[in-house]
Amino acid sequence: xxxxxxxxxxxxxxxxxxxxxxxxxxxxxxxxxxxxxxxxxxxxxxxxxxxxxxxxxxxxxxxxxxxxxxxxxxxxxxxxxxxxxxxxxxxxxxxxxxxxxxxxxxxxxxxxxxxxxxxxxxxxxxxxxxxxxxxxxxxxxxxxxxxxxxxxxxxxxxxxxxxxxxxxxxxxxxxxxxxxxxxxxxxxxxxxxxxxxxxxxxxxxxxxxxxxxxxxxxxxxxxxxxxxxxxxxxxxxxxxxxxxxxxxxxxxxxxxxxxxxxxxxxxxxxxxxxxxxxxxxxxxxxxxxxxxxxxxxxxxxxxxxxxxxxxxxxxxxxxxxxxxxxxxxxxxxxxxxxxxxxxxxxxxxxxxxxxxxxxxxxxxxxxxxxxxxxxxxxxxxxxxxxxxxxxxxxxxxxxxxxxxxxxxxxxxxxxxxxxxxxxxxxxxxx
Ligand SMILES: *Cc1c(COP(=O)(O)O)cnc(C)c1O
Numbered sequence: 022x023x024x025x026x027x028x029x030x031x032x033x034x035x036x037x038x039x040x041x042x043x044x045x046x047x048x049x050x051x052x053x054x055x056x057x058x059x060x061x062x063x064x065x066x067x068x069x070x071x072x073x074x075x076x077x078x079x080x081x082x083x084x085x086x087x088x089x090x091x092x093x094x095x096x097x098x099x100x101x102x103x104x105x106x107x108x109x110x111x112x113x114x115x116x117x118x119x120x121x122x123x124x125x126x127x128x129x130x131x132x133x134x135x136x137x138x139x140x141x142x143x144x145x146x147x148x149x150x151x152x153x154x155x156x157x158x159x160x161x162x163x164x165x166x167x168x169x170x171x172x173x174x175x176x177x178x179x180x181x182x183x184x185x186x187x188x189x190x191x192x193x194x195x196x197x198x199x200x201x202x203x204x205x206x207x208x209x210x211x212x213x214x215x216x217x218x219x220x221x222x223x224x225x226x227x228x229x230x231x232x233x234x235x236x237x238x239x240x241x242x243x244x245x246x247x248x249x250x251x252x253x254x255x256x257x258x259x260x261x262x263x264x265x266x267x268x269x270x271x272x273x274x275x276x277x278x279x280x281x282x283x284x285x286x287x288x289x290x291x292x293x294x295x296x297x298x299x300x301x302x303x304x305x306x307x308x309x310x311x312x313x314x315x316x317x318x319x320x321x322x323x324x325x326x327x328x329x330x331x332x333x334x335x336x337x338x339x340x341x342x343x344x345x346x347x348x349x350x351x352x353x354x355x356x357x358x359x360x361x362x363x364x365x366x367x368x369x370x371x372x373x374x375x376x377x378x379x380x381x382x383x384x385x386x387x388x389x390x391x392x393x394x395x396x397x398x399x400x401x402x403x404x405x406x407x408x409x410x411x412x413x414x415x416x417x418x419x420x421x422x423x424x425x426x427x428x429x430x431x432x433x434x435x436x437x438x439x440x441x442x443x444x445x446x447x448x449x450x451x
Contacts, residue, residue, distance in 0.1 A: 024373040031441035058439040062431035066282030075347035112353035118264035122328035126290040133274035140302040165192035221250040225257035231385040231395035240268040260393040282348040288341040307334030363432035374444030395429040
């Protein structure tokens with residue numbers, strides 16, 4: 022697309038945007054009665070206007086029915102609390118490219134990662150079906166500088182098995198010249214360590230640079246070497262199209278408070294590929310992952326519910342699920358393909374309005390296939406002052422020490438005019 026740096030041009034793009042009415046579905050934060058230019062959906066997505074009503078509905082059920090709310094429903098509700106999670110499956114499976122049985126909302130991202138590592142990383146234990154880690158196969162391949170929570174989870178699992186992180190975790194590093202992770206470097210690392218690798222775990226989108234990894238190709242390489250692979254989709258879900266089932270990804274987890282707008286600390290979810298559903302994988306179980314038809318028999322001996330549901334542990338937070346359901350239904354309604362199409366234009370426009378400023382170096386790849394909504398700006402001189410100025414001007418991004426500003430125009434509620442305003446603010450400051 023040929024861009025033009027003018028207000029008229031930006032407004033024209035907004036006029037032609039078939040998704041523009043979705044902005045009205047969200048509360049846009051204001052300052053002194055003026056809507057903020059909110060470019061922080063990569064950190065905390067905005068509140069859908071349906072969130073309050075969804076929450077209210079379950080508060081009414083609780084108020085009127087008490088414990089019976091698990092089996093009964095009040096007027097206006099379509100689902101008792103028991104089985105409530107199943108009402109999220111259609112939208113979730115569409116968003117991540119999965120079968121409904123392969124996904125289940127539950128817990129929080131890092132908690133889910135621990136549960137999934139218990140199933141997919143157990144060095145020394147033989148388990149049929151997965152190419153299970155043996156004495157020889159015990160290493161984990163990951164990305165250097167991935168999100169700290171993931172690093173802590175991997176490190177502590179390794180220690181839990183009596184292994185040493187330094188000898189067990191292999192990190193693929195970004196290249197020195199462009200600061201990016203190259204797919205071929207990951208493929209080479211997989212091939213080189215194939216004999217000792219028990220697991221590959223990495224993010225799908227880098228939280229810092231905004232780089233989108235080629236998950237399809239990496240998953241294909243992993244399968245070729247019979248190494249289970251899982252993805253952290255915190256920055257990928259609701260941001261870029263995913264085809265977890267077709268790609269043959271073994272497992273994944275995500276958070277839903279970023280691009281999925283589920284609210285602060287919103288409920289996470291897991292994906293477990295169908296190919297593992299019939300296997301009795303090791304797991305850290307709880308009663309909510311027990312077969313639903315027999316859960317209340319309260320008998321000893323864990324029998325997992327079929328599919329991803331069998332990874333549930335505890336009674337779900339229904340209020341969080343209600344918010345989650347309201348939020349993902351908006352993403353599913355807009356459709357990830359249409360969202361992605363607008364997103365490429367929005368972010369392309371942001372890149373375009375940033376081009377004239379030599380003080381700003383964009384860390385995110387310029388290839389649209391290697392990025393999502395977010396652009397990460399490296400501002401070596403006066404970065405913090407620039408960030409503060411943008412905030413004063415009502416432009417909300419986020420700051421990563423020591424010199425990085427992340428801006429994420431999201432296709433559900435941001436406009437081209439807002440992106441144009443970023444360029445104007447920069448011109449005044451620089
Ligand atoms: C945001 C984010 C998390 C957050 O994990 P929580 O368990 O939800 O706190 C994890 N990993 C990545 C890559 C993230 O971007």
